[in-house]
Amino acid sequence: MLNILVVLVFLRVDLSLQQNILPEHMTSHCGAINSAEIMEDILPAVRTLIKDNMEDLWRRYEEKLATMKGDTFWTCPQGWVHYNKYCYLFRHTTGSWFTAKICLEFRAMAYCESEYASLAEIKNVQENDFIVRTIRNIDLPGVSLASRSYYVGGTDHAKEGEWIWAGSKDRMTFDNFQPPEPNNKANNEHCLSLYGPIHFSWNDDGCKHGYYSICKASASRVFKG
Numbered sequence: 001m002l003n004i005l006v007v008l009v010f011l012r013v014d015l016s017l018q019q020n021i022l023p024e025h026m027t028s029h030c031g032a033i034n035s036a037e038i039m040e041d042i043l044p045a046v047r048t049l050i051k052d053n054m055e056d057l058w059r060r061y062e063e064k065l066a067t068m069k070g071d072t073f074w075t076c077p078q079g080w081v082h083y084n085k086y087c088y089l090f091r092h093t094t095g096s097w098f099t100a101k102i103c104l105e106f107r108a109m110a111y112c113e114s115e116y117a118s119l120a121e122i123k124n125v126q127e128n129d130f131i132v133r134t135i136r137n138i139d140l141p142g143v144s145l146a147s148r149s150y151y152v153g154g155t156d157h158a159k160e161g162e163w164i165w166a167g168s169k170d171r172m173t174f175d176n177f178q179p180p181e182p183n184n185k186a187n188n189e190h191c192l193s194l195y196g197p198i199h200f201s202w203n204d205d206g207c208k209h210g211y212y213s214i215c216k217a218s219a220s221r222v223f224k225g
Contacts, residue, residue, distance in 0.1 A: 076219055083130050088120065089215040090138055090150070097151045097191040097207040117217035118167030119153030128176050131214065132200045146196050149205070151213040154192030156204065160184060163192070176202045 076087035089112075097119070112118050122128050136145065154172060156163045161182075163172040182189065182204030193211055195203035205211075 080217075081134055082219060084127070085219050087117075087217050087219045088131070088134070089117065090134060091213050091215070092138075092140065094210040094212055096209065097155075097193075097205075097211070097213070112213070112215035117215040119151060120214040120216035121153050121165040121167060121170070122174065122176075124174050125176075128174075132194065135194070135200060148196040149203075149209070149211045150194045150200070151205075151211045152192050152194060153216075154202075155190055156182075157190040157207075160190075177204075178202070 076082045080087040080089050082088075120131065122131065135148070135150065140148070153166045154163050155166050158164070161184075163175070163182075164170060165172065178198065178201040181198075181202065184190075184204055189204040189206055191205050191207040193203050193205040193209075194200040194214075195205065
């Protein structure tokens with residue numbers, strides 16, 4: 001079965017390369033399709049296609065396997081994205097991050113809780129890469145990537161510099177802050193965002209900005225396919 005999946009991936013990669021990559025080089029590099037220079041150009045795209053397709057194919061394989069075994073398979077509802085036994089909702093409307101003492105208008109946290117979820121808790125580099133990759137693939141007409149930022153569930157509101165996940169109350173064991181962040185600018189940055197202007201690296205941020213937000217829920221606990 002795994003061999004079949006690998007073959008399917010390379011077939012799909014080959015079609016994608018023919019449709020999307022080769023036309024870019026057709027005019028100026030027609031005689032050098034197999035050259036080291038062009039291979040160097042297209043290899044990053046090949047790697048990305050393989051990685052994305054393997055994740056999708058593996059998820060579908062697990063679904064089929066569960067069905068064949070007679071197991072109940074849990075999945076995500078329409079509009080949510082599945083990754084590693086969790087469902088993620090990338091909201092297309094904006095609002096503030098919820099803290100009981102500060103944010104009194106729209107509350108991203110309250111919305112997520114209404115969906116049996118919480119603002120996303122990012123536990124490792126693989127999950128962070130998945131979230132950033134998904135954000136980059138979301139098309140919001142008239143809204144550039146650099147102008148978007150997304151609230152997730154981190155906060156140091158209780159004690160400056162001690163970051164926890166608001167939903168679970170767990171202390172952070174992984175972060176993706178890039179210096180000089182976190183810097184608690186104006187002594188008023190206590191909510192975590194994936195900040196568009198710095199390529200979705202983590203930023204300690206104010207809690208009242210009009211940002212997008214990401215909800216996360218356990219697929220096995222919440223949503224039955």
